[in-house]
Amino acid sequence: MPVVPLKFRPHQDGHFLFADDAGGYFKSDQAFLRRYAHDRLTSGDLEFLKGNGHAYDAVGDLAYSGFEHRFAERLYLPREMDYVILVPTLRCNLACGYCQVSRVNEATRGFDWDDTTVEAVIGFLDSLSARKIKVEFQGGEPLLRLDVITRIRDFCRQRFDACEIVVCTNLQEVSDAAWHVLGGDGIFVSTSLDGNRITHEKQRTITPGKTDQFFSNLDLAVSRLGSEKVSALPTIDPHNAPSPQEVIETFLNYDIRSIYLRPINYQGFARKKFDARGSAELWNKYHASFIDALVEHNWSSEIPVEEYYFVHCLRRVLRSGHNGHVDLRNPNIVGHSYVVIDYDGKIYPTDEARMVTRVGQFDLSMGDVFSGISAETINRLNAEALNNFHPDCVHCPYQAFCGVDLVDDISRYGRIDMPKHMTDFCQRHTSIFDRIFAMIYSDDPKIKKTLALWAGTPHFDPLLAKVHR
Amino acid sequence: MINLRLKIDPLPIDEPLIVRLQGPGLPARSHHDAVLAEVGPDRREYDLNGFSFGVYAGSDEVIDGDVLMMMPGETTAHRLIRAGSAHNTLLVTEQCDQLCVMCSQPPKKYHADLFEQFTVAASLAPHGAMIGVSGGEPLLHKERLFCMLEEVKARRPDVGFHILTNAQHFSRADLTRLQQLDHARVLWGVPLYSATPENHDRIVGKPGAFAKLEHGLSILMRAGASLELRTVVMQQNWQDLPALADYVSTRLSFLTVWAIMQLERIGYARMNWKETFRDTSRNFDQIARAVDIVTARGLKALLYNFPLCSVPPAYQDYAPSTISDWKRKYLDFCLNCRAKKTCGGFFQWYSHPEGFASLGPL
Ligand code: SF4
Numbered sequence: 001m002p003v004v005p006l007k008f009r010p011h012q013d014g015h016f017l018f019a020d021d022a023g024g025y026f027k028s029d030q031a032f033l034r035r036y037a038h039d040r041l042t043s044g045d046l047e048f049l050k051g052n053g054h055a056y057d058a059v060g061d062l063a064y065s066g067f068e069h070r071f072a073e074r075l076y077l078p079r080e081m082d083y084v085i086l087v088p089t090l091r092c093n094l095a096c097g098y099c100q101v102s103r104v105n106e107a108t109r110g111f112d113w114d115d116t117t118v119e120a121v122i123g124f125l126d127s128l129s130a131r132k133i134k135v136e137f138q139g140g141e142p143l144l145r146l147d148v149i150t151r152i153r154d155f156c157r158q159r160f161d162a163c164e165i166v167v168c169t170n171l172q173e174v175s176d177a178a179w180h181v182l183g184g185d186g187i188f189v190s191t192s193l194d195g196n197r198i199t200h201e202k203q204r205t206i207t208p209g210k211t212d213q214f215f216s217n218l219d220l221a222v223s224r225l226g227s228e229k230v231s232a233l234p235t236i237d238p239h240n241a242p243s244p245q246e247v248i249e250t251f252l253n254y255d256i257r258s259i260y261l262r263p264i265n266y267q268g269f270a271r272k273k274f275d276a277r278g279s280a281e282l283w284n285k286y287h288a289s290f291i292d293a294l295v296e297h298n299w300s301s302e303i304p305v306e307e308y309y310f311v312h313c314l315r316r317v318l319r320s321g322h323n324g325h326v327d328l329r330n331p332n333i334v335g336h337s338y339v340v341i342d343y344d345g346k347i348y349p350t351d352e353a354r355m356v357t358r359v360g361q362f363d364l365s366m367g368d369v370f371s372g373i374s375a376e377t378i379n380r381l382n383a384e385a386l387n388n389f390h391p392d393c394v395h396c397p398y399q400a401f402c403g404v405d406l407v408d409d410i411s412r413y414g415r416i417d418m419p420k421h422m423t424d425f426c427q428r429h430t431s432i433f434d435r436i437f438a439m440i441y442s443d444d445p446k447i448k449k450t451l452a453l454w455a456g457t458p459h460f461d462p463l464l465a466k467v468h469r
Numbered sequence: 470m471i472n473l474r475l476k477i478d479p480l481p482i483d484e485p486l487i488v489r490l491q492g493p494g495l496p497a498r499s500h501h502d503a504v505l506a507e508v509g510p511d512r513r514e515y516d517l518n519g520f521s522f523g524v525y526a527g528s529d530e531v532i533d534g535d536v537l538m539m540m541p542g543e544t545t546a547h548r549l550i551r552a553g554s555a556h557n558t559l560l561v562t563e564q565c566d567q568l569c570v571m572c573s574q575p576p577k578k579y580h581a582d583l584f585e586q587f588t589v590a591a592s593l594a595p596h597g598a599m600i601g602v603s604g605g606e607p608l609l610h611k612e613r614l615f616c617m618l619e620e621v622k623a624r625r626p627d628v629g630f631h632i633l634t635n636a637q638h639f640s641r642a643d644l645t646r647l648q649q650l651d652h653a654r655v656l657w658g659v660p661l662y663s664a665t666p667e668n669h670d671r672i673v674g675k676p677g678a679f680a681k682l683e684h685g686l687s688i689l690m691r692a693g694a695s696l697e698l699r700t701v702v703m704q705q706n707w708q709d710l711p712a713l714a715d716y717v718s719t720r721l722s723f724l725t726v727w728a729i730m731q732l733e734r735i736g737y738a739r740m741n742w743k744e745t746f747r748d749t750s751r752n753f754d755q756i757a758r759a760v761d762i763v764t765a766r767g768l769k770a771l772l773y774n775f776p777l778c779s780v781p782p783a784y785q786d787y788a789p790s791t792i793s794d795w796k797r798k799y800l801d802f803c804l805n806c807r808a809k810k811t812c813g814g815f816f817q818w819y820s821h822p823e824g825f826a827s828l829g830p831l
C-alpha cells in the first residue's frame with residue numbers, strides 16, 4: 001500500500017509530529033519513525049495511515065482522490081481583482097516612531113493625489129471586471145482627504161453591485177463631516193490601538209491631550225458606528241510591551257473580541273534605528289504569553305476573545321481551503337487579486353512592497369494608474385513564491401499550513417534565498433505552529449475549551465488529535 | 470395536509486399529458502399551458518388548446534402555475550410541480566438495486582418510464598426552481614436521466630435538480646457528461662452509513678455496495694459535482710458516526726454538505742422501527758462528535774429531520790427545517806413553542822409513543 005511522503009518534527013513531549021503535503025497530521029513515536037524510515041511498516045501502521053488519509057490502495061481510488069482534493073485546496077489561486085488599497089495622501093497629523101517611511105508632515109506639499117490622479121484611479125477602478133469591490137483607504141491619514149474618500153465612495157456605489165469601504169484612520173482629528181462619512185452604509189473604520197493608554201501615548205500620541213482626543217474619538221466611533229464596524233490593531237513592540245491582560249481588557253472595553261497583534265515593523269529608515277534582526281524570538285515569547293492569557297481569559301469569561309492571526313493559523317492546520325487572508329498564503333501570488341495605489345499613482349502588489357521601493361531597496365512597483373499595470377518584475381517574484389519545493393520547507397511538517405512572504409524577505413535581508421529557518425517569517429511561523437500542536441495535543445481542559453472556541457465547534461474532539469503507537 | 474393529487478374531469482387522452490395551470494388573466498405561453506376560463510367555489514375550468522377540462526380545488530387553494538400530469542382514464546391528476554412549494558420531487562423509478570433497512574420507498578420490480586413527461590414538466594417549472602429527483606434508484610435508468618438533465622438544462626438553465634442516488638452506477642465514461650452539468654444547479658444526494666464497509670453493506674442490503682460507492686463518489690469528485698452526503702442515524706450505525714466523520718473529512722472534503730438525518734417512519738423504517746430508530750433526544754453524543762469533527766475540518770454538517778427540541782442548544786443552529794411541507798406535522802406541545810417557526814416538526818407518519826422520549830416546547 002503506497003504511503004504519501006511524511007514530514008516530521010520532534011514534538012515537545014519527546015515524540016514526533018508527522019504531517020503530509022495535504023496537511024494531514026498525527027503524533028507518533030521514535031519506533032514508528034524508524035519503521036517508516038526503514039520501510040518496515042506493520043499492517044497496523046498501514047491501517048492507521050490509510051484511515052488517516054496518508055495511504056491508498058490504488059491511484060485514483062477515493063483515498064487517493066480525497067488526498068488530492070485536500071492538497072489542491074491548500075493552494076491559493078488568485079481571484080479576479082476585487083480589493084484595492086488606496087493611499088490618497090502621505091500627510092499625517094501624527095508622527096509615530098516607527099512610521100517614518102509612510103508619512104510626511106501635515107503641511108508638506110506634493111504628497112497628495114491631484115485631480116488627474118483621482119480621475120486616473122477612478123478609471124482604474126472602472127476597468128475592473130469584479131462585481132463587488134473592497135476599497136481600503138490608508139495613508140498617511142486618509143481623513144485629511146475626505147474629498148477623495150467621498151468621491152471614490154460615490155463612484156464605487158454606482159459602479160459596483162456591492163462595495164465595502166474601510167477607512168484606516170488614526171482617529172485623531174475627526175470632523176463632523178468625517179463622522180458623517182464614516183457612519184455611512186458599508187463603511188468600516190480600522191484604527192490602531194497600541195494595547196493600552198500608556199503604550200499608545202508612547203508610540204503614537206505623545207502628549208496626554210492628544211491621547212485623550214484619540215480615546216474619546218474611539219469611544220465615539222464604537223458608540224456611533226457600533227463595535228462591529230470598528231476594528232483596532234495593536235502594534236506591539238516586544239521590547240516594551242503592555243501586559244497581555246491589559247491589552248485584552250482595553251479591547252474588551254470597546255467590545256472588540258478579536259485582537260490582531262502586530263509586531264512593530266521597522267521599515268527602511270526606522271529599521272536602521274532599531275535593530276530588527278533577531279527580534280522574532282522576543283516576539284514569539286510575547287505572543288506565546290498572550291495566548292496563555294487568552295486561554296485563561298476564555299476559561300472564566302462569558303465573552304471569548306481570540307488572537308486573530310493565531311486563529312487563522314489554527315484553522316489552516318485543521319482545514320484545506322482556508323486561504324482568505326493575504327498575510328499567509330501558498331503560493332503567495334501577489335499583484336493579482338489586490339493592489340495598492342500610492343499617493344503618486346504608482347501601483348504596488350502589497351503595502352510592504354511600497355515600503356521596500358520607497359526606501360530604495362528594490363523597485364517593486366508594477367506600473368501606475370496613468371499607463372496601467374506592468375507586472376513583469378512581480379511575476380518573476382511570483383514564480384518563486386511557493387513553499388512546496390523550497391529546499392527547507394519540503395522537510396517541514398508545517399509546510400502545508402504555512403506560506404511564503406518574499407517581499408518581507410527582501411525588505412529584511414535584501415534577498416529571497418536566505419535559509420528559511422534564519423528568516424523572521426519562518427521563526428515566527430514555526431513558533432506559532434509549535435504552539436498550535438502543543439495545544440491540540442494538550443489534555444488541559446482550559447486549552448481544549450479555547451481550542452473549540454477558536455476552531456468554531458462546540459467541543460474539540462479527540463479524533464482531531466490522533467496518536468499512533 | 471397538502472394534496473399531491475387533484476380531482477379532475479379528465480380529457481379524453483390515450484397518453485400521459487402534462488399541463489401547466491395558468492393563473493387568472495394569464496395567456497398560454499406554450500402548448501402545455503391551460504388557460505383559466507372559469508372559477509367556481511370548488512371547481513375551476515381550464516382551456517387547453519381548445520379542449521376544456523375541470524380541476525377540483527377549494528377557493529383558498531392556490532394551484533396557479535402548478536404543473537399536472539394526467540394519466541389516461543384517471544380521474545385524479547398528479548401535482549408534479551406545485552409552483553408555491555420548494556419541495557417538488559419527481560419519482561422517476563421504483564426499481565432499486567439496494568434494499569436498505571430503513572427505506573422509505575421500498576423498491577418495486579417494474580419500471581413505468583415517464584422521463585419524457587418529467588422533462589416537459591421540469592421545463593414548465595417556476596423560475597429558479599430546484600426539483601427533487603428520487604426513486605428507487607434513478608441511475609438504473611442513467612441514459613434517460615442524463616438526457617432529462619441535459620434537455621432541461623438546454624431549455625431552462627435556471628432550473629436545478631437535487632438527485633437522490635446510491636451512486637452505485639457511475640463509471641469513468643460518465644465523467645464528461647457529469648462535468649457539463651451545471652454544478653451550481655445540480656446537487657447529488659448520496660447516502661453513506663458507515664466507514665466500515667461491512668456495516669454499510671449490511672445496512673443497504675447489498676454486498677460490495679461500499680466499494681462501488683467509493684468508486685462512484687470519486688467520479689463525482691473528479692467531475693467537480695456538488696455532493697450532499699446523507700447519513701441516516703440508526704441503532705445500526707450509532708457507534709460508527711465519529712469514525713465516519715473522520716472518513717468524510719479525509720475522503721470527501723469536496724462535499725457541499727453532510728446531512729445527518731433522523732429516520733422517516735414509513736416503508737421499511739416503519740417495519741423495522743424498534744431495531745432501527747435511535748432516540749437522539751436522550752443521547753446525542755455521537756452526533757455531537759460527528760458534527761464537531763467535520764466542522765473543525767471546515768466542512769458543513771447539517772441535521773435533517775430533527776425536531777429542534779431534540780437537539781442540544783449548542784447544535785440547534787445545525788438543524789434547519791427540512792421536512793417537506795406536505796409531509797410535516799406538529800404535536801400538541803408544539804403549540805406554545807417559540808421555535809415553531811424555525812423547527813421542521815415531525816413527519817406525518819411519526820408516532821410519538823414509539824418516538825423521542827425527551828421533547829418539549831422551547
Ligand atoms: S517557512 Fe519555516 S515554518 Fe514555514 S514551511 Fe518553511 S520551514 Fe516550515
Ligand code: SF4
Nearest residue numbers: 776778803806812830
Ligand atoms: S416543541 Fe415542537 S415546534 Fe418546538 S422544537 Fe419541539 S418539535 Fe419543534
